[in-house]
Structure formats: structure tokens, C-alpha cells
Amino acid sequence: MSATRRAGWWQRASVGPRAGDSWLGARLSALRGVLATVPRTAWVCALLAVLNAVCWSLITPPFLALDEPDHFAYVQLLAETGRLPSSSEVEYSQAEQVALADLHHGQVRFRPAGRPIFFLAQQEKLEHDLAQPLSMVGPGSVGVAASEPPLYYALATIPYAIGSSGSILDQLELIRLLSAVLAGVTALFVFLFLREALPRVKWAWTVGGLAVALGPLLAFSSSTVNPDALLIAISASIFYCLARAFRHGLTWRSAIVLGTLVAAGLLTKLNFAGMAPGVAIGLILLTRREAKRSGPSAYYRMLAPALAIALSPGVIYGMVNILSKHHTFGLVSGGATALTAASHSISGALSYIWQFYLPRLPWMHNDFDGVFTTRQIWFRNVIGLYGWGDTAFPNWVYDFALIPFLAIVASCARALVLGRAALRVRIPELLTYALMSLGLLTLVGASGYLSFPATAAEFTDARYLLPLVVLWAAILALAARGAGRRWGPAVGALIVLLIIGHDIFSQLQVVARYYG
Amino acid sequence: MWRRSLAHRRPLGAAGPGSAFKLTRVTGAIVLGLLVLVAALLLTLSGSPLIVAQTNGVPATSLLAEGTSGARACQSRELLPAGTSAIRLTLVAAVGPRVSVTVLSGTRTLTSGVTRSGWTSGAVTVPVKPFQHAVSNVTICLELGPAAEAVALSGERTSRAAAARLSTGVPLSGRFTVEYMKPGYNSWWGLESRIATRIGFGRAPSGSWVALLLLLLMGISVATAIWLLVEDLR
Numbered sequence: 001m002s003a004t005r006r007a008g009w010w011q012r013a014s015v016g017p018r019a020g021d022s023w024l025g026a027r028l029s030a031l032r033g034v035l036a037t038v039p040r041t042a043w044v045c046a047l048l049a050v051l052n053a054v055c056w057s058l059i060t061p062p063f064l065a066l067d068e069p070d071h072f073a074y075v076q077l078l079a080e081t082g083r084l085p086s087s088s089e090v091e092y093s094q095a096e097q098v099a100l101a102d103l104h105h106g107q108v109r110f111r112p113a114g115r116p117i118f119f120l121a122q123q124e125k126l127e128h129d130l131a132q133p134l135s136m137v138g139p140g141s142v143g144v145a146a147s148e149p150p151l152y153y154a155l156a157t158i159p160y161a162i163g164s165s166g167s168i169l170d171q172l173e174l175i176r177l178l179s180a181v182l183a184g185v186t187a188l189f190v191f192l193f194l195r196e197a198l199p200r201v202k203w204a205w206t207v208g209g210l211a212v213a214l215g216p217l218l219a220f221s222s223s224t225v226n227p228d229a230l231l232i233a234i235s236a237s238i239f240y241c242l243a244r245a246f247r248h249g250l251t252w253r254s255a256i257v258l259g260t261l262v263a264a265g266l267l268t269k270l271n272f273a274g275m276a277p278g279v280a281i282g283l284i285l286l287t288r289r290e291a292k293r294s295g296p297s298a299y300y301r302m303l304a305p306a307l308a309i310a311l312s313p314g315v316i317y318g319m320v321n322i323l324s325k326h327h328t329f330g331l332v333s334g335g336a337t338a339l340t341a342a343s344h345s346i347s348g349a350l351s352y353i354w355q356f357y358l359p360r361l362p363w364m365h366n367d368f369d370g371v372f373t374t375r376q377i378w379f380r381n382v383i384g385l386y387g388w389g390d391t392a393f394p395n396w397v398y399d400f401a402l403i404p405f406l407a408i409v410a411s412c413a414r415a416l417v418l419g420r421a422a423l424r425v426r427i428p429e430l431l432t433y434a435l436m437s438l439g440l441l442t443l444v445g446a447s448g449y450l451s452f453p454a455t456a457a458e459f460t461d462a463r464y465l466l467p468l469v470v471l472w473a474a475i476l477a478l479a480a481r482g483a484g485r486r487w488g489p490a491v492g493a494l495i496v497l498l499i500i501g502h503d504i505f506s507q508l509q510v511v512a513r514y515y516g
Numbered sequence: 517m518w519r520r521s522l523a524h525r526r527p528l529g530a531a532g533p534g535s536a537f538k539l540t541r542v543t544g545a546i547v548l549g550l551l552v553l554v555a556a557l558l559l560t561l562s563g564s565p566l567i568v569a570q571t572n573g574v575p576a577t578s579l580l581a582e583g584t585s586g587a588r589a590c591q592s593r594e595l596l597p598a599g600t601s602a603i604r605l606t607l608v609a610a611v612g613p614r615v616s617v618t619v620l621s622g623t624r625t626l627t628s629g630v631t632r633s634g635w636t637s638g639a640v641t642v643p644v645k646p647f648q649h650a651v652s653n654v655t656i657c658l659e660l661g662p663a664a665e666a667v668a669l670s671g672e673r674t675s676r677a678a679a680a681r682l683s684t685g686v687p688l689s690g691r692f693t694v695e696y697m698k699p700g701y702n703s704w705w706g707l708e709s710r711i712a713t714r715i716g717f718g719r720a721p722s723g724s725w726v727a728l729l730l731l732l733l734m735g736i737s738v739a740t741a742i743w744l745l746v747e748d749l750r
Contacts, residue, residue: 044744051737058730062719103718110638111576112604113568113695117718126718169720206748210741369585370613370662376634377611390637456664457611460636489749490545496745497549500738501556507734508560515714516565516707 042191045209049187049222052214052503053180056223059510061116062172063105065224066388066461069096070143071153072172072225077138079157084150086140093138095130095168102126108514109388116514130167145227149313151267152227172225179229183222186469187213189236193470194477196243197429207480207492208473211499216506220386221463228463231269234261235467238275239433242282246429249293250286252302258283259306266313274443275467278436280307285428344449352452353445368456379405381462384506389461391513393505404498408479411491415482437468542749546742560704566641567700568604569597576606576670576693580680583660583667585613589688590657591680594619596626597696598650603629604641604695605658608668614661617642621654633661638670641697656694 063069073092074085080093092100100106102125108114117123145153159174191209198204212218222229238261245254262279265272287303351364358374360366371377375398383401384393416423423430444464451458480492572594581589596619603617612635618628629644642658660667671680671692679687712727719726 041744041748044740048737048740051733055730055733055737058719058726058733059715110608112637112639112641116714118714119717123717123722167720173720203749206744210744214737214741368611368664371611371633371664376632380634385636388637390639392635394643395632453665455610460611487541490541493542493545493745493749494549496741497546497553500741501549501553504553504557504734505560511711511715512565512704515711516704 038188038192039195041206042188042195042209045191045206045213046184046188048210049213049218050180050184052219053183053223054177055507056216056219056510057173057176057180059507059514060220060223060387061108061514062103062169063100064108064116064387064514065220065226067144068224068226069100069105070145071227072096072175073138073142074145074148074150074153075156075160075175075225076136076168076171077140077142078150078153079160080137083140085142085146088143088146089141090143091139091141093134093136095134095136096138098129098132098134099126099168102129110390112390112513127167130169136168148227148269149267149317151264152230152269155230156225175225176223179222179224179226182229182233183213183218185233186218186222186236189233189240190470190473193236193240193243194473196240196247197474198477198481199247201477201481201488203489203492204477204481207495208477210496211476212469212473214496214499214503216384216386216503217382217462218466218469219503220506221466226463227269228466231265231272232463232466232469234265234268234272235275236470237261238265238279239436239470242279242286242432243429245286246282246426246432250283250290250298250302252305255283255287255302255306256309259309262306262310263313266310271440271443271464271467274439274441275436276310276439278432278434278439280310281435282429282432283307285432289428344452349446349449352449353442356445356448356457357441367452371456373457377457377460378462378465381460382465383502384509385462386506386510387513391510393509397505408476408495411479411482412475413482415478418482433471437471440465440467543746546745550742562703562705564699564701564703565707566602566697569600569696569698570595571696572691572694574672574691574693576672578671578673578690579668580671580673580688580690580692581669581682583663583669585660585663587663587667588657588659588683589669589680589692590620590655590683591691591694592653592655593678594654594656594694596647596651596654596656597698598648599646599698600627600644600696601646601699602641602643602697603656604639604697606638606670606693607640607658608638608670609663609665610636611664612636612640612667613663615640615642616659616661617644618657618659619644619647619654620657621651626651626654646698658692 063072069092070090073096076093076096077083077085102122103116104114108116117126156175156178159178160171163171163174187209190212191205194205194208198208218232222232238258241254241258241261245251245258258279262272262276266276283303283306287298290302291298348365352367354361355364355367356373357378359372360368379402380392380398383398385391444459448455448457448459476495477492480488480495482488483491581587583589603619605615605617607615612633614630614633615635616628616630619626627644627647629642631640631642669688669692671688671690673690676687679690680692681687712724715727715730716722716724
């Protein structure tokens, strides 16, 4: 391409669409302009996150990730019939049942001694059986996935349709690739969040972005058929939008984007309902600041449409339920009713939720006898618990991991203490992040309380914390900065290498579990 | 202007507090980190995976009991294989309690071990002090620590005479499943082709090339990450 032609192309992109260009052309041009402002490093982080998740999708055998058969059944039902699930019983389509049986799913899931198929004859039987004219339509009973909103599953019908000429396993792998791409979106927004939230030190963005992209937890969670992949990506993008708005000010457009993202989050997974109030308070704080500058009209120009868009899925869902004579908010209403059941109470719930994450306070009833939940559930699960919760490291690994973890926390604390003056002016922003985190943690804890005391802790998967992954990236970036100006980059490099090691050994653990 | 340009072009390693010093520290940290990582990988892959030396032949088909804090059950007529370094029991819990296992010959303790609370899923592996000789007719006892929830013990229904017993002497409804584990004969290196073959089964696309693709993608990822660190952190 000649220099003149190249210059012409650049000129067109920068001046925008010509008169007569279509609306779509104008939008594409604007999008191209926005994408051009994203730094190269952010794209590389996104690419690495996708590659890492693809690796995890290759080592995790089909359906051997938590609840994957249920989530796949949801996608299949939606793609084949256009219907939403009708029951949380488990009854899959004939094709899925055959695949699960031939893959020895029941003998492998939850059973560390169980192994997937190993022999050519088993593979040939699997291929032969899946080539038969099997029904792809189940009765609508998709297990735990039944209560989830449909956005992720609707997206997943696209790769499902693309793979329709192959077997059910081809379709599963293609949906897994969609999840892997969403891991890339997450890493991209993590990097952009760090750029807005910690603007002074550029190299720290790379540390945080790479640490998230190459971390095993995000890769595992985003390598299977699971709506968490989309929820995590949406949450990361909301954190980015909030950080940008707190730094540069709220505009009408950013308010609408935030409202849309909240609506998308609510349409993706019920857990997002925990974060939504925090986002709403963030929007109110931002509008209040904007109103001081431009007058009270900011409330109806920005806040009102953003909240209207954000709440629209909940309002529509409630209206549909009322019209069909169900609980107003479906399972959420059922949960609220369950809290008032004989064995449950609000004070009991608060005590349980506290102990779900933190050591028991003296006046609390002991709900986790013999278990230090902070370390033995959450720290353990964050460091490594894969498959159907049946693939863990030896205990000494979790002990050893405490050393770098505590060093990271200490270094991050040092950075925060040194930068406390800058923190004071950002209290509204920090309050917003804190409320979003608190809301999510409370919702997950409350979900666990509903099945207590029959089960001590039902919802302890570390992936439930991943919507807060941007804050973990900020902790890592701050930890590197906490080492000081001279040693910071070197410590940042060591943190990234530590994460790479964590990822490689986690993959080896899964390989040993299923193929060793 | 001219002087500033010269200063900007200071060669790597030259004295001064500029980027050269940071570059040295960053590359040093990367080299150090990679060396540690490679050493840890070599050490791990030179070891042997734990394999099931023997089971007691009892399938986990029935729920025998649900235990809470302090529950203890013993099962006689077991065979402890030589070299056993861990014992796996079919216990089911969302958040499991501490589990201790003792292997007795008469009243003499042959070996014992404990695993801490917080385990999850459908089995728990308790590391025990390796016992070098096979011993027949041993009794295996398991005991639960403080438990946040009931723990299910699985096995197979048998006659009362053959069944495991609670600490009170009351027989359970059958015998529980026990797997005796020890380090395998081959290191991970010796298993690489078998693992590559196995990764290629039961998926789409299938074939042992999947393992090669995995290695290639991970290699590209690590190399790209290191390149980015060197580029951005100097």
C-alpha cells in the first residue's frame, strides 16, 4: 500500500463518515475510533486470556465442570425449541444422555478414582452412538440452570447452531470457545479499569492485566459452558465504566451504557442482583456530582434513563410473573419466603453470612464447627479446586500459597498507606466498589443460608467471586507499586510469573486427575 | 536539546537512575522467576503420581451412615498393601470435617494419618505414614472431627457379621469402600505419550494432537507474556 493511500485511509477514519454513508457505516466508523484508543497491551492481555481459557477447555473433559450438563441442556432447549426451562429437575435430551453415558460421566463426577474414556473402542462407540438420529430436545428440565436468566444461553445458541452439522460434543466445544472469548473481554476491561483507577503508573496496568489473563480461576470458569463467563465480563466492563465516569465525569452516554450493562447483568445471572444496588448508588453519586456542575437537570437527563434501562428486565420479569400468577420475583421471592421459615431468621442469616467468609464473632452461634471458612473454604477454593469440585492440590500447596498471598496483601497495604491522601478524594468511588462487593458477597452467602443447616455451605465456588476480579487485579497492581519505584516493576514481573506458575501447575493437576 | 537526546540514548547498563536500572531488575526478576518455575516443573514431573495399589473390592453403591462430629467407625478383615502412603474413603460432604484414619493389627497401630477440614466432593484422601510391608487382617478406623454438616459414608450392604461397626459396637448396614494408594512406578515423564493419547479421547475434535496443541498454546502464551513484561516494565 502506498503512503498516499495509507494517509487517505487514516484521514477517513479520523474525520468520520462521509455524507451519504449508512447509519451502520457511521456506527462502525465510530466503533473503530473507540477501539483505536485501546492500548496494544490491553489487546495482548485479552488475547492471552482467550488462549489460556482455550487451553483449559482442552484439558477439561466434556461435561466435567461444575453444572456444565445443566447449562448445556439450557442452551440446547433454547436453540432447539426457543423455549425457556420449565423445571429444575434433571432430564436431558436423548443426545446429551447418550453422550454422558458413553463418557462415563456418572462414574467420574465427584469420584477422584473415576477416569474418562481411555480406549479407542470406547471412542468409537461414542462416535457411533452420537452419529445415530438422537433427539436433541429435552423436556425442559435443566437442573440448577433452570432458575437463571437467558442472556448467556441465548448467545450460546449461536455457536450451538454453527456446530449443528457435527455432534453434540462439537457444539459443546464451540460454546466453550464463546466462553473463552468472554474471558478475553474480561481481561480487556480489567486492563482498562486499571488504566482509569490507577492512572499514574502505566506498567502496573500490565501487571494486573496479565495476572488476570493468565490466572487459572478465570480461565477455568470461562472455559466451560457457564453463564459466569458472561457475568464476569459484564461486571468487569461495569467497573471500567464507573472508574472512567468517576475520573472524567458522567455523561448522558456513559449513564446509558451503565444502565444497559446493569440490565445485561440482570439478564445473565441472578447473582448480579447483589451487585446492582451498588452500581445504582454509584450512578446516584456520579449524578449528584454532575448536578453540582450543570444543575439538577442531570437527575432526569442521566440518572432517570439509566435506572429505567437498568430496572427494565426486573420490571418485565415481575409483570410476567404477576400475570402468570407466580411469585413476583420467582425464585428470589421464594428465597425471601424461605428466610422466614422455621429454621431461618434474619439475625441467623446475618450471622451465617458473616461466618460464611470470616471468623465467628464471640456472640454468634457456630454455624461452621471445625472449619475456618476464610482459609479452608475460600482461600482453598481460590487457590485451586477444579472439575466438579473433586480436583484439588495436596494440602501443603494451600499452606505454601499463604506465603506469597500474605506478601502481596502486605505490599498492597503499604501502597494504600503511602497513597492515603489520594484515596480520601476518591471515597465515593471506593464506596461504590465496596457496596458492589458487599452486595455480591451477601447474596452468595444468603443463597448458602437457604440450604443451611442441611448443607453447611452450598455455594462456595470461587467463581462466584470472579465478578470482582478487577479488584483482585487492582490489589496485584498495587502490591507491585507497594514495592517502591525502583523495585516495583521487578516485583510486578515476579507476580506475573507466580500467576503463570499457578496456572501451569493447576493445569497439571487437572491433567493428573483425568488422564494420569 | 542535543544533550537531552544523548541522555535518552544512554546505553543499557550505564550508570544512572534511568530505565537501564529498571530493565536490569526486571529482566533479572524474570530470569529468576523462570528458573524457579522450570526447576519446580522438573521436580514435579520427575515424581510419580499416586496410584491405587489396591481396593477392598467394595463398590460405593449404598449409603451406610451419616456421621457428625466425633463419629467413629471401624472395619476389620482389610488388607494393607505394601507401600501404602494414602487411604481414600468414599465420604460425601460439601464442607468436610477433619478425618483421621488409623490402621490397626490387633491393638497395635500400624500407621495413621489425618486430613484437615474443608475438603469437598465425594471422596477424601488421607495421607498416612508409608508402611513398607503388606499386612493382612487389619482393622481400619476412621474418625470425624468437629463437623459443620452430616457426612455420608458409602459402601455396600453386607451381613451384620461382616459389616463395619460404630465405636459403640453397633454394626452398620454394610462395609465401606477403601482405596489404598501409593506412588506409581513411573514418573510423569514416562507417562507423557499415554497422557497425550488419553487427552485426545472423549471430545470433539479428538486425537492426540490435542495435547500438542495445548502445549503450543501454553508456550505461545508464556512467551508472549514475558515479551510484554520486558517491553512494558522496563
